[in-house]
Amino acid sequence: MFERYTEKARRGIFFARYEASLFGLPYIDPNCLLIGLVRVNGQISTRWLSLDATELRNLIESQTVKSKPVSTSVDMRLNNELKRVLAHAAEEAERLANHNIDTEHLFLGLIREPDTFAARRIRERGLTPEEVRVAIAQDSSGREPKKEAQRDSVHRQLxxxxxxxxxxxxxxxxxxxxxxxxxxxxxxxxxxxxxxxxxxxxxxxxxxxxxxxxxxxxxxxxxxxxxxxxxx
Incomplete structure (x- = not known):
């Protein structure tokens, strides 16, 4: 399912799953993904949401109905809203002519779902998904295309x-x-x-x-x- 995801995007999913377990949720939702993305790419929060990572998490936590934390050994599904976000992210990568799905594509997927925290925050700031998409495309065009670093399966740092x-x-x-x-x-x-x-x-x-x-x-x-x- 995540074959096209960059290492950073996979880490965002990993942290999203962990946040869901801390909140005691029975599934991973878009807001958990947003927290996970910000853990691996803090610029998403500071640039587009005008929040640092702690402020973002505190706001989402205040709007989340929490239960007792769930064991991290329990399998956790994606809710339907998050499944749509991931589908949007794949479309965004294709629209920007990117083979791999990165954190920016996942963020664009989040703000296309109107009821997510990210989408509401973008609207409050007077921005549209199209404006964010254009800015991300311009950022990408200004960088040298590069392949992900080759991984050394023996000496890779934990x-x-x-x-x-x-x-x-x-x-x-x-x-x-x-x-x-x-x-x-x-x-x-x-x-x-x-x-x-x-x-x-x-x-x-x-x-x-x-x-x-x-x-x-x-x-x-x-x-x-x-x-x-x-x-x-």
Whole structure:
């Protein structure tokens, strides 16, 4: 289903599935996809929605009827609205003469569905899907066409994202790289994260892996850690 999707677009879908599980939804919907896209391409939110990633997620969360978080091991379907979004995204890629479906095409698919958060926000800003499409096409024409980087199935770097219980991303930039090349923390283990100049202790409560297969070789490419802050 996602063969034509770029690596970044696949990561957006991966994070959308995780957001749906945090909200306790029985399916992945367009708003979860929007949050997922912004996690891998923050410019979508700042440029078109005038929101940073945290503001966007908080607004969507306030409009979502949440339930108890769903286990990440449970299969989760796409709702009908999101299926239409993905169909729109494929059309947008073809319209722009792009073989691969990227995050920008998925965003265009979102704003073509009138009841999504993205579409409403675009209208509030006085923009139309056509204006966004033209701007994205101009951006694409100004860049050198390039193929996605060739993947080294042995030495490929694992991408690690760490979220608190509310789904907000924690800054891992100051943690040593060798930690991730060795092994991400497992459920039940603790990790020290530097926040606002101070070390804070978090306990890992959930781990979600994304596995991709290339040339008959399967390997992990993304891991999301959800952690609970512990009292010092």
């Amino acid at each position: 991408r690690v994202t760490m979220l608190n219980e509310s789904g907000e991303e924690l800054n891992l930039e100051e943690l040593p790289f060798f930690l991730w090349t060795a092994r991400p923390p497992a459920i039940g283990e603790a990790i020290l994260v530097k926040q606002a100049g101070a070390l804070e202790r978090y306990r890992i409560i959930d781990v979600l892996w994304s596995i991709e297969t290339e040339n008959a070789v399967s390997q992990p490419v993304d891991v999301v850690l959800r952690a609970r802050k512990e009292q010092s």
